[in-house]
Amino acid sequence: MRALTKPLTLNNQTWVSSSMSIFVKTSYCQQVSSTAMAAMCSSFFPQLPTRFNGRPIYSFPAKSHFSGSFKAFSSQASNASSQDKLPANVGFLGIGIMGSPMARNLIKSGCDVTVWNRTKSKCDPLISLGAKYKSSPEEVAASCDVTFAMLSDPESAVDVACGKHGAVSGMSSGKGYVDVSTVDGETSKYIGQQIKATGALFLEAPVSGSKKPAEDGQLIFLTAGDKSLYETVAPFLDIMGKSRFYLGDIGNGAAMKLVVNMIMGSMMASFSEGLLLSEKVGLDPSVLVEVISQGAISAPMYSMKGPSMIQSLYPTAFPLKHQQKDMRLALGLAESVSQSTPIAAAANELYKVAKSQGLSDQDFSAVIESLKGKLQQ
Ligand SMILES: NC(=O)C1=CN([C@@H]2O[C@H](COP(=O)(O)OP(=O)(O)OC[C@H]3O[C@@H](n4cnc5c(N)ncnc54)[C@H](OP(=O)(O)O)[C@@H]3O)[C@@H](O)[C@H]2O)C=CC1
Numbered sequence: 001m002r003a004l005t006k007p008l009t010l011n012n013q014t015w016v017s018s019s020m021s022i023f024v025k026t027s028y029c030q031q032v033s034s035t036a037m038a039a040m041c042s043s044f045f046p047q048l049p050t051r052f053n054g055r056p057i058y059s060f061p062a063k064s065h066f067s068g069s070f071k072a073f074s075s076q077a078s079n080a081s082s083q084d085k086l087p088a089n090v091g092f093l094g095i096g097i098m099g100s101p102m103a104r105n106l107i108k109s110g111c112d113v114t115v116w117n118r119t120k121s122k123c124d125p126l127i128s129l130g131a132k133y134k135s136s137p138e139e140v141a142a143s144c145d146v147t148f149a150m151l152s153d154p155e156s157a158v159d160v161a162c163g164k165h166g167a168v169s170g171m172s173s174g175k176g177y178v179d180v181s182t183v184d185g186e187t188s189k190y191i192g193q194q195i196k197a198t199g200a201l202f203l204e205a206p207v208s209g210s211k212k213p214a215e216d217g218q219l220i221f222l223t224a225g226d227k228s229l230y231e232t233v234a235p236f237l238d239i240m241g242k243s244r245f246y247l248g249d250i251g252n253g254a255a256m257k258l259v260v261n262m263i264m265g266s267m268m269a270s271f272s273e274g275l276l277l278s279e280k281v282g283l284d285p286s287v288l289v290e291v292i293s294q295g296a297i298s299a300p301m302y303s304m305k306g307p308s309m310i311q312s313l314y315p316t317a318f319p320l321k322h323q324q325k326d327m328r329l330a331l332g333l334a335e336s337v338s339q340s341t342p343i344a345a346a347a348n349e350l351y352k353v354a355k356s357q358g359l360s361d362q363d364f365s366a367v368i369e370s371l372k373g374k375l376q377q
């Protein structure tokens with residue numbers, strides 16, 4: 001089940017996503033049978049539509065007493081045929097903070113998953129859950145219908161896809177490669193060209209959402225590339241995520257992701273300044289976090305990260321080195337179209353300072369430390 005992103009017209013009525021209503025779709029990975037769900041919904045809300053694109057949907061008020069493992073239903077969801085043609089084997093390359101829970105959710109949903117990671121030991125928990133292991137990206141790609149890759153940066157994404165014993169060597173017609181790493185559009189296009197030269201299909205699909213949404217299967221996929229591969233892998237995206245966007249040509253998914261993370265990086269830098277300023281003028285920064293949470297600039301990020309930042313604790317969900325990489329790539333994107341981005345440029349400098357302070361592997365909220373350093377000088 002996933003959030004409706006556009007109005008949906010059914011039975012001559014328009015249904016929109018709001019705090020009042022969500023739509024529910026049944027799928028093979030959910031824990032309540034469609035019959036049971038249909039019975040519940042028609043019993044409580046007999047006036048609501050029950051089919052979309054030939055598939056059953058169920059709708060009920062979001063604040064009702066229903067709970068469980070459902071996800072919001074998107075107007076961008078695939079049609080019935082895409083879910084009828086589930087590829088048999090799924091590969092997953094890159095078992096880091098994000099790759100590990102994403103692959104785990106695929107395994108737990110009953111998919112036949114084969115994993116590889118540069119540091120093999122990170123695969124062990126997944127192997128004990130039933131995953132297969134291959135000793136190179138090439139072998140994973142050769143043995144799987146669809147292979148996902150979740151790697152650090154452009155360099156590692158290219159290396160794992162196109163390097164020696166890379167995924168490209170195992171690809172062929174009928175297969176698909178889905179790169180969910182955050183990279184720039186040029187890198188994505190390069191990887192896409194190499195994959196497509198083998199006859200396989202390519203989709204870029206970076207994600208919005210961090211460690212916890214990855215664990216909860218609540219990521220937001222920003223996809224672009226081969227539409228037929230998008231349709232084919234939609235069921236897998238729905239296991240790992242709560243919504244998905246198909247944005248057209250390769251590069252658009254990467255660009256969307258970089259713009260989102262550029263905004264996020266600037267927000268975190270500004271929030272850091274505010275926390276430190278409040279403290280310096282004698283205010284309680286915890287109260288600042290509470291005040292922000294009740295107003296128009298409220299964001300989950302502030303409420304989640306603020307309390308630990310006040311204690312100078314930065315448990316890693318999104319490594320600072322990756323946020324700085326995204327700022328750098330976003331600034332490159334802006335440069336390519338002569339768009340002025342002075343706020344992001346200034347924030348990027350703070351992330352660079354934080355990296356030089358040895359904070360690369362801390363959470364990106366550790367950027368606040370770069371400002372403490374300046375204040376002490
Ligand atoms: N963490 C987050 O909140 C989010 C991260 N992202 C993006 O997802 C991607 C992965 O992030 P995350 O999981 O947090 O990062 P991690 O640093 O935890 O994982 C990075 C992965 O890339 C692998 N890797 C790095 N360099 C190489 C290389 N040269 N060759 C082969 N493998 C390599 C690592 O292998 P090894 O284990 O051997 O080091 C690891 O599997 C990044 O692009 C990030 O920007 C996107 C959304 C949210």
Ligand SMILES: O=CCCC(=O)O
Nearest residue numbers: 182208209210261318
């Ligand atoms: O790329 C990382 C994104 C983190 C998030 O969306 O919370």
